[in-house]
Amino acid sequence: xxxxxxxxxxxxxIEHLKQVNALGLNGIIVKKPEQLQEIDGLILPGGExxxxxxxxxxxxxxQPLKHFSKPILGTCAxxxxxxxxxxxxxxxxxxxxxxxxxxxxxxxxxxSFETELDVKGLGKPLTAVFIRVPYIETAGEGVExxxxxxxxxxxxxxxxxxxxxxxxxxxxxxxxxxxxVQMVKEMNPAVP
Numbered sequence: 001x002x003x004x005x006x007x008x009x010x011x012x013x014i015e016h017l018k019q020v021n022a023l024g025l026n027g028i029i030v031k032k033p034e035q036l037q038e039i040d041g042l043i044l045p046g047g048e049x050x051x052x053x054x055x056x057x058x059x060x061x062x063q064p065l066k067h068f069s070k071p072i073l074g075t076c077a078x079x080x081x082x083x084x085x086x087x088x089x090x091x092x093x094x095x096x097x098x099x100x101x102x103x104x105x106x107x108x109x110x111x112s113f114e115t116e117l118d119v120k121g122l123g124k125p126l127t128a129v130f131i132r133v134p135y136i137e138t139a140g141e142g143v144e145x146x147x148x149x150x151x152x153x154x155x156x157x158x159x160x161x162x163x164x165x166x167x168x169x170x171x172x173x174x175x176x177x178x179x180x181v182q183m184v185k186e187m188n189p190a191v192p
Contacts, residue, residue: 005030005039009055011047015169019177033064041071041184044078046167053093065094071160073180079163080134097161098140104132120146122175128166
């Protein structure tokens with residue numbers, strides 16, 4: 001059975017885990033670096049990226065995550081974690097994806113909103129929940145932009161990394177997560 005891990009240091013861990021289980025997959029909370037060996041794909045959940053980075057360092061995840069070779073889904077704070085560059089910051093967290101992001105780009109918590117979003121490959125629009133979200137300021141040549149909002153990329157893919165600025169775990173629509181699961185299965189055909 002396909003096993004998807006959710007990095008369990010901070011953020012929307014349980015919400016992602018429920019979505020994974022609802023797709024009939026084995027979802028586990030990853031709290032130790034050695035658990036990365038047990039999973040077929042990893043979700044870096046929404047939360048607070050600076051706090052997550054501090055906990056990544058504290059629990060010894062930095063190098064294991066930088067060298068994790070299986071698919072990664074980064075949502076909101078997870079998008080910030082994988083970005084090669086962060087606006088108004090001298091240091092990236094896990095520079096895995098050739099994007100530059102701007103944190104809290106659409107405003108503060110009170111300015112959160114929902115909208116219908118066209119996401120490449122999903123057919124009909126997806127209800128996207130935006131809470132203190134980042135957006136992608138620039139994307140490198142190898143990055144495929146999957147969705148934009150207000151002219152800015154808010155979902156993208158590069159190699160085995162899929163990211164969204166919005167929170168797909170907060171709706172009943174599991175198509176974005178299913179897109180990630182398809183990436184996991186394509187990367188490892190032995191995974192059922």
